[in-house]
Amino acid sequence: MTQTITPHKKRGRSRVASTIFYICLVIWPILQFLVFYVWINAKSIIMAFQVYDDTGAMHWGFGNFALVLTHRADNPNLDDVIRGGAMSLLSYALTVVVTIPLGLFSAYYIGKKMPGSGFFRVVLFLPSIIPEIVLVVLYKYFVINALPDYMAALGWQNFGDWLSKSNGATWQQQYFMVMFFTLIITGFGTSVLMYSNAMSKVSVEVLDAAKIDGARGWSEFWHIVLPAVWPTVMVFLVSGVSSIFLNQIHLWSFYDYDAPVQLQTYGYILYHESTEIITTSAVNDSKANILSAFGLLMTAVAIPLTFLVKWALQKIGPKED
Amino acid sequence: MEQATTQTQVVFHKKKKAKHGFSAMHVIMLLFLIIYTFLLFLLLFWGLMTASKSIHDWIGWGEDPNYAGFPRYWIDDTTGQPAFISNLQRVLRHSTYTKSDGTEVGIGTMLMNSILYSLGCAFFNTLVPFVTAYACAKYRNPVSKILVTTAIVVMSIPIVGSTPAALLLTYQLNLYNHIWGQWVMKANYLGVYFLVFYAAFLSQPKAYHEAAVVDGASDFAVMTRIAMPLCMGEFGTVLLINFITFWNDYQTPFIYMPDKPTLAYNTWAMMSRMSDADLSYPPSVIMAAVILLVPVLVLFLVFQKRLLQNIDIGGIKG
Numbered sequence: 001m002t003q004t005i006t007p008h009k010k011r012g013r014s015r016v017a018s019t020i021f022y023i024c025l026v027i028w029p030i031l032q033f034l035v036f037y038v039w040i041n042a043k044s045i046i047m048a049f050q051v052y053d054d055t056g057a058m059h060w061g062f063g064n065f066a067l068v069l070t071h072r073a074d075n076p077n078l079d080d081v082i083r084g085g086a087m088s089l090l091s092y093a094l095t096v097v098v099t100i101p102l103g104l105f106s107a108y109y110i111g112k113k114m115p116g117s118g119f120f121r122v123v124l125f126l127p128s129i130i131p132e133i134v135l136v137v138l139y140k141y142f143v144i145n146a147l148p149d150y151m152a153a154l155g156w157q158n159f160g161d162w163l164s165k166s167n168g169a170t171w172q173q174q175y176f177m178v179m180f181f182t183l184i185i186t187g188f189g190t191s192v193l194m195y196s197n198a199m200s201k202v203s204v205e206v207l208d209a210a211k212i213d214g215a216r217g218w219s220e221f222w223h224i225v226l227p228a229v230w231p232t233v234m235v236f237l238v239s240g241v242s243s244i245f246l247n248q249i250h251l252w253s254f255y256d257y258d259a260p261v262q263l264q265t266y267g268y269i270l271y272h273e274s275t276e277i278i279t280t281s282a283v284n285d286s287k288a289n290i291l292s293a294f295g296l297l298m299t300a301v302a303i304p305l306t307f308l309v310k311w312a313l314q315k316i317g318p319k320e321d
Numbered sequence: 322m323e324q325a326t327t328q329t330q331v332v333f334h335k336k337k338k339a340k341h342g343f344s345a346m347h348v349i350m351l352l353f354l355i356i357y358t359f360l361l362f363l364l365l366f367w368g369l370m371t372a373s374k375s376i377h378d379w380i381g382w383g384e385d386p387n388y389a390g391f392p393r394y395w396i397d398d399t400t401g402q403p404a405f406i407s408n409l410q411r412v413l414r415h416s417t418y419t420k421s422d423g424t425e426v427g428i429g430t431m432l433m434n435s436i437l438y439s440l441g442c443a444f445f446n447t448l449v450p451f452v453t454a455y456a457c458a459k460y461r462n463p464v465s466k467i468l469v470t471t472a473i474v475v476m477s478i479p480i481v482g483s484t485p486a487a488l489l490l491t492y493q494l495n496l497y498n499h500i501w502g503q504w505v506m507k508a509n510y511l512g513v514y515f516l517v518f519y520a521a522f523l524s525q526p527k528a529y530h531e532a533a534v535v536d537g538a539s540d541f542a543v544m545t546r547i548a549m550p551l552c553m554g555e556f557g558t559v560l561l562i563n564f565i566t567f568w569n570d571y572q573t574p575f576i577y578m579p580d581k582p583t584l585a586y587n588t589w590a591m592m593s594r595m596s597d598a599d600l601s602y603p604p605s606v607i608m609a610a611v612i613l614l615v616p617v618l619v620l621f622l623v624f625q626k627r628l629l630q631n632i633d634i635g636g637i638k639g
Contacts, residue, residue: 017539018460018540021539022464022540025456026464026468029449029452032449033471033511035490036506036509039490040486040487041480044482102353108346108350112347114350116351120354122625123357124354127361129618130569130617131569131571131585131588133588134614137588137592137610138364138367138368141371142367142368145386145388145389146371146388217344217345217346221346242479243479245481246479246481270481270482271572275575277488288488289485291482291484292486295481298481299479302479303478306479307477310477
């Protein structure tokens, strides 16, 4: 007996097939998200409130938070926590004051197709693909060994001495700050490409109108280009805030376990301590829980701060007239 | 979408190309860019020069140390070979790592680990957002909406310090110390590339899909023969960016798979093992850095146009 398939049945089968196909597509990302995002973060919050005493017994409470605020795991006092925050903020401030303006001006030059702009576009992007550890290795030995010779050739004979002892800072800090500053100014390549792409969307009519009104150079940049790329700048500023507490400012690459306490950021402290909870067989529960509390405290600051900065930038940022 | 946005771009650039109105600001920027370029190339050139210096040349031994200049001796008098080759051999010889079970691995294994880690993580970290973005763009239902909203919300909420919990989970799921464990962890759809793919799929004309369905194409055929091939440019660019990111990453393998050292880890370890007599000279460590850098530089030179043209906010143009 032949079975007749009506169009209605056909549509029904096709809908079932589509639904099954859709489920196959989204089942993995949903499961992965539930396990590796929801579970991990929920577990992290729970761990922050699990306190282990000397006998290894677990209690619930705020003991880990108290330990973080008073001892920061194994360092002696609250000063270190404050200092860590200061260095983290300094790295963000340098991004705002140095990296973003340099990126914007470079993008403006490239976006205007000024001489050599194609070449500079490639050069500015180059440091973004070079491994961080390679840049650190090169800068470290270059600054320590070769730079004093080059500076001497340029007439600054005492550069090596200045680098190794001055201003009450240790030679390690002094070297680091020179290298860190160099890394900061070489680290804006990707942002240049993004800014220049955003700038390219400025309509030619607006530019012509501005030109007729006498806007050139700085005036054109400030009144026309900057408002147009402001949403892109905001992305960098806001994402910078959210990564204040994760930024290691290359300390791990420079110093591994031994970064001077005065230079440590929260990002470095978290990574450093995380490497120490690894043992060959298991995670050391007590330290893991203290770190979870540390992370939760940082998150509690980072979330409102991120939204506050986003709100403020929307309010005070330049607007296209 | 890309074509639409580039139209104004071309007009803008053409207009400006005709006449370079140099202002004071442009002159300052040009000077800055020239100095920047000079310093960057000086650094890379100095690195290559240093990797070609023998220890004798570097220290001086009776002469001034040669930290800044060109190599004085191209032959390493301790080995009788070109200094570049000697340094390379020294790095290869000392690129060893003792695993937790006491066995030792060499640079060949590290290279293999680097390739497996970078390729696998890059592939899954690109494929999952690609497929999920297609599902969300093609099938507009509440689940898709939740997935898109979740991706946006997660991007704007900074979460700090979940590494201990993640480590604990990798132990429990037996993902710890396995490269495939990292593939699983990286196979998530979250991140800016999901939104980029989503925008790309949304911009595809529906008529293509509908015509294929009328011709009897299944859902799978529409996805693999119509929709995905149209977005292969974006897929390739993200894959490339991800590959470079994972190739350069040594901190994640260090925490999650300490017995699978990569080349990036090896460079870091060599720098921190400067106390070893044979590695206590920068030319050796810089040679290790050169070994790590070469594959990335080659990739950049080959795919430079694709990387630079497609980059926009958060990574690539949508």
